[in-house]
Amino acid sequence: MKINPITVIIIASVIYPILRGIIFGFSAYNAKRDIASIGTSISFALAIYIGVKYLKNIFIVNEHNVINKIAQILPDKLASSLQSNPVIIYVLALLLIIYLIYKLIEIIIIYLISFTIYQVIDKIESSIRNKNFVLRRIIGALIEIPRAICYLLVVLLFLNVASMISSNRQFNNYLSTSNIYGYFCKQFVTPITNSNVAKKLPQIIGDSVKVVVRQGDTNNVSNGENLSNTIVYYNGVTLDQAVKSNESIDNFSKKVVHGYSGTIDKAKALYDWEGSSITYDYNKASSVLNNDYDVKSGAIPTFDTRTGICFDYASLYVAMCRANNIKVRLVTGEGFNGVNWISHAWNMVYLPETKEWINVDTTFAKGGNYFNNKMFDLDHRNAKIIGEW
Numbered sequence: 438m439k440i441n442p443i444t445v446i447i448i449a450s451v452i453y454p455i456l457r458g459i460i461f462g463f464s465a466y467n468a469k470r471d472i473a474s475i476g477t478s479i480s481f482a483l484a485i486y487i488g489v490k491y492l493k494n495i496f497i498v499n500e501h502n503v504i505n506k507i508a509q510i511l512p513d514k515l516a517s518s519l520q521s522n523p524v525i526i527y528v529l530a531l532l533l534i535i536y537l538i539y540k541l542i543e544i545i546i547i548y549l550i551s552f553t554i555y556q557v558i559d560k561i562e563s564s565i566r567n568k569n570f571v572l573r574r575i576i577g578a579l580i581e582i583p584r585a586i587c588y589l590l591v592v593l594l595f596l597n598v599a600s601m602i603s604s605n606r607q608f609n610n611y612l613s614t615s616n617i618y619g620y621f622c623k624q625f626v627t628p629i630t631n632s633n634v635a636k637k638l639p640q641i642i643g644d645s646v647k648v649v650v651r652q653g654d655t656n657n658v659s660n661g662e663n664l665s666n667t668i669v670y671y672n673g674v675t676l677d678q679a680v681k682s683n684e685s686i687d688n689f690s691k692k693v694v695h696g697y698s699g700t701i702d703k704a705k706a707l708y709d710w711e712g713s714s715i716t717y718d719y720n721k722a723s724s725v726l727n728n729d730y731d732v733k734s735g736a737i738p739t740f741d742t743r744t745g746i747c748f749d750y751a752s753l754y755v756a757m758c759r760a761n762n763i764k765v766r767l768v769t770g771e772g773f774n775g776v777n778w779i780s781h782a783w784n785m786v787y788l789p790e791t792k793e794w795i796n797v798d799t800t801f802a803k804g805g806n807y808f809n810n811k812m813f814d815l816d817h818r819n820a821k822i823i824g825e826w
Contacts, residue, residue: 443596443615450588458581462573465562468580472554476546478587484539485594488531593621600778609778671769672725672734672748676824679735679748680767682756686740690760700763704786704797705808707757711750712802718744747772747800751782754799758786759826766794767824772801773816783807783817 461467565572600612612618671679693710694703721732725746736756739745745753751767758765764787772781783798798807798817807813 441611441615443611444617446596447589447592447615447617447621450592451585454581454584454588455578458577458579459574461577463561463565463577463580465558467577468558468561469555471580471584472550472558473547475584475587476550477543478584478591480539480543480546482587482590482594483542484535487538488535589621590625593618593625597622600773613779671823672746673732674734676767679752680755680759680824680826681736682760683737686736686753686756687760689740690757693757694761700786700788700790701795701809703761704758704763704788704795707754707761707763708797708799708802708808711754711757711799712807714743715739715750715753715799716744717800718746718749721749722746748782750800751784754784754797755824755826758784763787764789765826766822768820769823770820771818772798778818781817785822 561576565576596612596618600609690707694706697703697706721744724732734745734749734752736749736753739749739753740756748769755765755767766785766787767782768785769780769782771778772783781800783796783800785794786797787794795809796807796813796817797809798813801807801816
């Protein structure tokens with residue numbers, strides 16, 4: 438049986454303090470020192486919780502347009518820097534806020550435990566001073582349980598942050614195959630690091646974009662997909678099949694943008710409709726993950742059923758943009774699902790007014806603003822354009 442190092446690290450973080458309590462047993466001096474250490478760990482964990490939760494709301498989700506409101510009261514140079522470099526400012530602000538909150542909470546906790554828990558420890562010491570060897574070790578282990586919980590949370594938070602910035606595929610594979618990491622991360626870390634809005638993000642599972650290259654198959658090939666008799670299938674369909682539209686989609690797409698002028702307003706209207714109207718299909722995602730392609734993929738089935746997975750979202754967005762003569766791309770890469778990086782698909786739209794391509798992710802739309810968001814690259818990477826229309 439192959440050992441997953443991530444699982445080993447998580448288990449060790451819990452077992453170590455409890456094992457230490459059993460070996461050394463209970464003593465008032467060690468217990469007070471350990472409680473103080475636990476207080477420090479709790480302070481650090483709470484600082485991360487508060488810092489990440491609320492700064493993410495401000496800088497990434499931009500709830501209540503906080504960034505724009507701050508920019509209005511700053512000098513022009515600072516306001517421009519804030520709006521053009523939100524990632525750098527986010528990281529610097531996060532480190533500073535976490536440190537300040539950590540020191541404040543630590544002072545409060547140490548003050549409180551010195552007048553409460555320390556008194557209890559002294560009473561325990563006096564009552565078991567002459568008790569047997571086993572009892573002292575049992576109590577020593579019990580005293581260490583809060584520390585074990587703190588260690589677990591800190592390790593999970595560290596791994597989660599590391600997974601966001603790491604490009605090491607083996608490390609990411611260890612995370613995705615560790616059931617313990619996945620379970621505890623979803624139970625404790627994701628609710629902490631994600632805002633109330635971001636919790637609505639579909640928890641995309643596994644590799645929900647499966648690419649299969651077949652040699653020698655010349656059926657159903659057009660638009661340059663047949664290169665030396667090689668066909669690329671995405672979730673069981675070719676790219677042409679995936680973005681194929683029909684009269685219903687075309688007519689409906691034109692109604693969605695009716696009354697809007699300018700490419701960006703039309704593209705945003707399509708993004709808003711699709712992001713709020715299409716539901717993520719977890720059963721289909723599981724089927725694709727298990728290489729079961731007996732499912733319908735692409736724009737037409739997604740529009741008809743109002744359900745799909747990320748590749749379907751992106752395919753439908755292509756069809757709706759094309760119906761309105763909006764230049765659009767379909768992009769595959771990796772998205773961060775709150776636990777680890779997984780295969781993902783999204784779009785890019787060309788704005789002729791500014792002569793630039795902007796990122797659009799309708800799958801993530803329920804979790805915040807993923808239409809031309811400057812923080813887009815925080816949870817999207819390794820983009821590869823597979824089609825442009």
